[in-house]
Amino acid sequence: MGGTSPGGRDAVVWRNRALTLFDRVAVPVAVCDVYGAVLLANPAMAAECGTSPGRLRGRDVLDLFRPEEATQVDRIAEALRLRHRSRYQVTVRWPGPDGVERHGELTADPVSDTVDATPALLVMLRVLGDREPPAEPSASPATPAEARILALLAGGATTARVARDTGLTPDGVTYHLRRLSTRWNAANRTELVARAYALGVLTPGVWPPAAATEPTEGDHRGHGVT
Known part of the structure; x- marks a missing residue:
């Protein structure tokens, strides 16, 4: 009679616990492939995009969160191509669920089971706040x-x-x-x-x-x- 080995059962238990924690954590988090396509997103990340986690799957994270500087993204892409495993940060802006533009930082950590494997990206969003609209000219715009x-x-x-x-x-x-x-x-x-x-x-x-x-x-x- 076949069955799951003790090691396999332990792996399933820990995977389920990790997914539960992933879903409940208040920080917006997603797992993306090396090209930036969302593989998995938690409810907090989906809420920032005004949708559900399932609807984020397959979306490009840089379509959801627009980088302030394109050069930041280019440097990260080159580092990933060279298999560097540093933590990367990108300053981004995006339309919040209430329609007001927001700004913050995306942090991407390459993660994989082995050093030689192509990494996935654990992406966390730090929300800094709403972007204030440009100030209107005052009644006396110049002295x-x-x-x-x-x-x-x-x-x-x-x-x-x-x-x-x-x-x-x-x-x-x-x-x-x-x-x-x-x-x-x-x-x-x-x-x-x-x-x-x-x-x-x-x-x-x-x-x-x-x-x-x-x-x-x-x-x-x-x-x-x-």
Whole structure:
């Protein structure tokens, strides 16, 4: 009469215990093949994707969680190709079950029964929180000093010329421009000037460029003393 050997029975018992723990742990966890296809996911991981564990099977983990930097993924792929067995982390973002974009870190640990075997990936997700939407421009998107600097830049002034005309040092001008670049998420001075017109900081259709709060040459002429 055939039967399962004691060693085989022990293996089944421990496998069942591991699966029970896998399902009950609150941390989002999945097991993927070396190419990133989900083989097994626990309910916590499925909940982050707004679905059930069974529906995640076969999905590419990088389709579910978008990497912030593609180079991170390329380095991991190369390391796995060379059979390196380090722990790998990828910064990711994804649409949460409530529709709000979330961000966090995926940690991937290669695991296999033997050193020479092709590893699977034990993937754990660390949720850092919801990604805040970009801040809306304030009612006063630029101070009078910043608006004056932008008007001079729009007219083609160099940093040195702006410093002379505003009474600031060149470093002071650069400081104001850096603050504006951060506030408006502008990549360069050309984009700063364009944003200034779009936000109403500079008056459109006048030359030389002027801040919206400053009187233009036309205003001076139109209100001259008779």
